[in-house]
Amino acid sequence: MPPLVEFQNLSTHFKTDEGIARAVQDVSFSIGEGETVGVVGESGCGKSVTALSLMGLVSRPAGYIAGGQILYRGKDLLTLKPEAMRTMRGNEIAMIFQEPMSSLNPVLTIGEQIVEPLIEHRKMPPKAAWAEAIALLTRVGIARPERIVEGYPHQLSGGMLQRVMIAIALSCKPKLLIADEPTTALDVTIQAQILDLLNRLKQDEGTALMLITHDLGLVAELADRVIVMYAGRVVETGTVRDVLRHPKHPYTRGLLASRPVPGQRLRRLVSIPGQVPSPARLPAYCAFAERCFAAVDICRSGIPSLGLADAPHRAACFLAQSGAI
Amino acid sequence: MTDVSALLEVENLKIHFPIRDGLFGQVSGHVRAVDGVNIRIRRGTTFGLVGESGSGKSTLGRAMLGLYKPTTGTVRFDGKDIQAGGRKALAALRPKMQLVFQDPYGSLNPRVRAGDAIGEALLAHGLVRKAELRETVLEVMRICGLAPYQYARYPHEFSGGQRQRIGIARALALKPELIIADEPVSALDVSIQAQIINLFSDLKEQQGLTFLFISHDLAVVEHLCDEIAVMYLGVIVETASRNALFDHPRHPYTKALLSAIPVADPDAGRNRVVLQGELPSPAAPPAGCRFHTRCPLAVDRCRIEVPELRTLDNGHHVACHLA
Numbered sequence: 001m002p003p004l005v006e007f008q009n010l011s012t013h014f015k016t017d018e019g020i021a022r023a024v025q026d027v028s029f030s031i032g033e034g035e036t037v038g039v040v041g042e043s044g045c046g047k048s049v050t051a052l053s054l055m056g057l058v059s060r061p062a063g064y065i066a067g068g069q070i071l072y073r074g075k076d077l078l079t080l081k082p083e084a085m086r087t088m089r090g091n092e093i094a095m096i097f098q099e100p101m102s103s104l105n106p107v108l109t110i111g112e113q114i115v116e117p118l119i120e121h122r123k124m125p126p127k128a129a130w131a132e133a134i135a136l137l138t139r140v141g142i143a144r145p146e147r148i149v150e151g152y153p154h155q156l157s158g159g160m161l162q163r164v165m166i167a168i169a170l171s172c173k174p175k176l177l178i179a180d181e182p183t184t185a186l187d188v189t190i191q192a193q194i195l196d197l198l199n200r201l202k203q204d205e206g207t208a209l210m211l212i213t214h215d216l217g218l219v220a221e222l223a224d225r226v227i228v229m230y231a232g233r234v235v236e237t238g239t240v241r242d243v244l245r246h247p248k249h250p251y252t253r254g255l256l257a258s259r260p261v262p263g264q265r266l267r268r269l270v271s272i273p274g275q276v277p278s279p280a281r282l283p284a285y286c287a288f289a290e291r292c293f294a295a296v297d298i299c300r301s302g303i304p305s306l307g308l309a310d311a312p313h314r315a316a317c318f319l320a321q322s323g324a325i
Numbered sequence: 326m327t328d329v330s331a332l333l334e335v336e337n338l339k340i341h342f343p344i345r346d347g348l349f350g351q352v353s354g355h356v357r358a359v360d361g362v363n364i365r366i367r368r369g370t371t372f373g374l375v376g377e378s379g380s381g382k383s384t385l386g387r388a389m390l391g392l393y394k395p396t397t398g399t400v401r402f403d404g405k406d407i408q409a410g411g412r413k414a415l416a417a418l419r420p421k422m423q424l425v426f427q428d429p430y431g432s433l434n435p436r437v438r439a440g441d442a443i444g445e446a447l448l449a450h451g452l453v454r455k456a457e458l459r460e461t462v463l464e465v466m467r468i469c470g471l472a473p474y475q476y477a478r479y480p481h482e483f484s485g486g487q488r489q490r491i492g493i494a495r496a497l498a499l500k501p502e503l504i505i506a507d508e509p510v511s512a513l514d515v516s517i518q519a520q521i522i523n524l525f526s527d528l529k530e531q532q533g534l535t536f537l538f539i540s541h542d543l544a545v546v547e548h549l550c551d552e553i554a555v556m557y558l559g560v561i562v563e564t565a566s567r568n569a570l571f572d573h574p575r576h577p578y579t580k581a582l583l584s585a586i587p588v589a590d591p592d593a594g595r596n597r598v599v600l601q602g603e604l605p606s607p608a609a610p611p612a613g614c615r616f617h618t619r620c621p622l623a624v625d626r627c628r629i630e631v632p633e634l635r636t637l638d639n640g641h642h643v644a645c646h647l648a
């Protein structure tokens with residue numbers, strides 16, 4: 001059985017004033033049925049563009065797919081007509097965003113926004129759709145859903161809005177849910193509620209989850225496998241346990257060391273110096289070299305590849321591959 | 326009551342905002358953003374203030390700077406009531422207490438060069454002669470990890486982390502005694518957060534400053550703070566030294582917050598207390614213990630009787646009938 005989704009050498013670029021921004025470059029990874037894959041990296045590393053490419057939502061004409069394939073159950077999504085892609089989005093793949101407010105329509109009630117896809121995609125009669133909307137809100141843990149359906153987005157808190165977004169995403173019974181920084185804007189207590197909800201969803205419905213986050217803590221809790229992205233490329237991939245306990249790539253190690261660990265109370269944190277390079281000005285060698293504690297001459301000789309596709313734990317680093325670090 | 330080791334003391338402070346509605350703007354109620362808070366921040370220490378969004382942290386911080394007039398209660402800086410001398414006395418205090426904002430994007434004027442933004446307030450307060458301005462600014466920039474060539478750059482040429490350094494440099498330039506940092510790293514990437522957190526550690530050690538560090542990120546607070554107060558719906562529910570609070574949390578709310586920290590270890594045991602519901606409205610806080618609507622341990626007494634902030638041992642205070 002092929003995986004649910006397979007990115008094969010995906011490259012997504014943007015034309016900008018600075019030149020061509022290689023936001024996503026030669027990205028390959030897969031998501032199995034019911035599997036949760038965490039995609040991590042600092043902001044600007046290409047996580048959202050990877051997800052938007054899969055959704056067919058890369059902003060045109062500045063943005064375009066420069067190469068590669070995205071297979072859904074073996075079928076290339078990039079060759080689908082817009083109409084067919086819209087059906088995919090309505091029925092198979094759904095996405096929730098960091099800022100739920102910006103993806104809801106401020107002048108429509110919460111209820112109207114939930115029933116719309118039910119009527120359009122699941123061809124439900126209006127009355128059944130409203131009943132289903134209430135049921136969906138109940139499932140995502142919203143108290144008094146009969147009142148909430150009458151409300152407008154600005155009347156709800158961030159945590160409530162994110163639940164509404166999840167309810168809308170669930171309404172099409174997707175096989176894959178893409179969650180782009182779903183809890184970044186929320187308080188820890190509300191984040192814990194959303195985590196709980198996503199966890200139940202995975203278990204009860206068997207929905208596959210592409211979890212985009214910069215928080216390795218979330219990945220540890222939810223994901224089966226991890227993809228670490230840096231400057232548009234996958235720099236490390238493996239099971240959650242391998243990547244978080246035995247990180248190979250200096251970037252992954254840096255990310256792990258930059259968060260204070262509860263109970264450790266060190267005087268200083270290890271920090272990664274510098275910042276992510278502009279995707280319009282990437283070097284022809286390891287893009288992490290300017291920030292890497294281990295960089296040596298060979299790191300500037302070319303772009304390190306991820307290595308053998310069938311090895312479960314891989315890192316795109318010359319020194320990690322030679323066993324030097 | 327004045328304590329010489331305390332730089333800042335907050336006593337029985339309430340900040341209530343009127344809610345106006347109707348055509349004639351009648352006051353129909355009050356948002357009790359801060360509702361009876363006592364805090365003492367000792368010189369040279371870093372005090373952490375944690376709690377959910379809307380719990381009143383920023384309001385309390387702004388009241389400490391004299392930006393809000395207390396509804397009741399006092400704020401004492403260096404032993405003196407900051408409101409006692411009127412507006413003039415408050416203005417004279419300003420350079421001594423500086424605020425660092427959460428949003429490194431919104432808090433800088435896009436048309437002012439970094440060096441000028443840092444020097445601006447120094448000139449305005451007459452703290453430095455024009456001839457010495459550049460040298461003074463360059464020195465603060467160096468302390469904050471900014472290079473001399475960045476003096477003449479505009480905000481848009483800086484990354485989020487660098488803008489936060491400018492914000493910190495601007496506060497530091499005035500040689501304040503107290504810096505109030507309101508969520509200074511929340512808007513930054515983890516790797517950049519670590520750079521700024523290290524800068525705070527260095528400033529604490531090398532400059533002997535006193536900090537109030539406001540955050541909802543408990544892992545960062547544990548890393549950086551000497552003493553911590555946990556705020557819920559306008560009141561302090563627990564306060565203690567770092568080790569006491571993190572090793573032996575006593576309030577059910579503190580325990581829930583601690584258990585909610587995501588840890589990047591797939592094998593970490595997770596006994597998470599997931600709090601149900603959300604923060605109630607501060608315009609109509611629940612009777613009795615304000616936390617009783619979400620508390621997993623609540624008993625009848627909690628719905629009626631307000632728990633006092635009791636002293637347990639050695640500076641550990643908790644407001645819970647069962648703790």
Ligand SMILES: Nc1ncnc2c1ncn2[C@@H]1O[C@H](COP(=O)(O)OP(=O)(O)OP(=O)(O)O)[C@@H](O)[C@H]1O
Pocket residue numbers: 342343356357358376377378379380381382383384385541607
């Ligand atoms: N000027 C004001 N007028 C009316 N209500 C206000 C005002 N400022 C704050 N509030 C209310 O007071 C309460 C506390 O707000 P505050 O900004 O202090 O919370 P906070 O703990 O800093 O939250 P966050 O973590 O979101 O920054 C909130 O309910 C807020 O809406």
Ligand SMILES: Nc1ncnc2c1ncn2[C@@H]1O[C@H](COP(=O)(O)OP(=O)(O)O)[C@@H](O)[C@H]1O
Pocket residue numbers: 014015016021022023041042043044045046047048049050059062063278279
């Ligand atoms: N519409 C666009 N036009 C130009 N550049 C873009 C556009 N969208 C994203 N980018 C660039 O692509 C890179 C990757 O962005 P993104 O995938 O959003 O990062 P992440 O989600 O990892 O934070 C960034 O440098 C971003 O500025």
Ligand code: SF4
Pocket residue numbers: 249250251286287288289290292293294295296299304316317318319320
């Ligand atoms: S290839 Fe070299 S520069 Fe790149 S991550 Fe590995 S050690 Fe660092």
Ligand code: SF4
Pocket residue numbers: 576577578614615616617618620621622623624627632644645646647648
């Ligand atoms: S007083 Fe009661 S409701 Fe309040 S925290 Fe303690 S046990 Fe919970």
Ligand SMILES: [Mg+2]
Pocket residue numbers: 044047048049180
């Ligand atoms: Mg993104």
Ligand SMILES: [Mg+2]
Pocket residue numbers: 382383384507
């Ligand atoms: Mg605030």
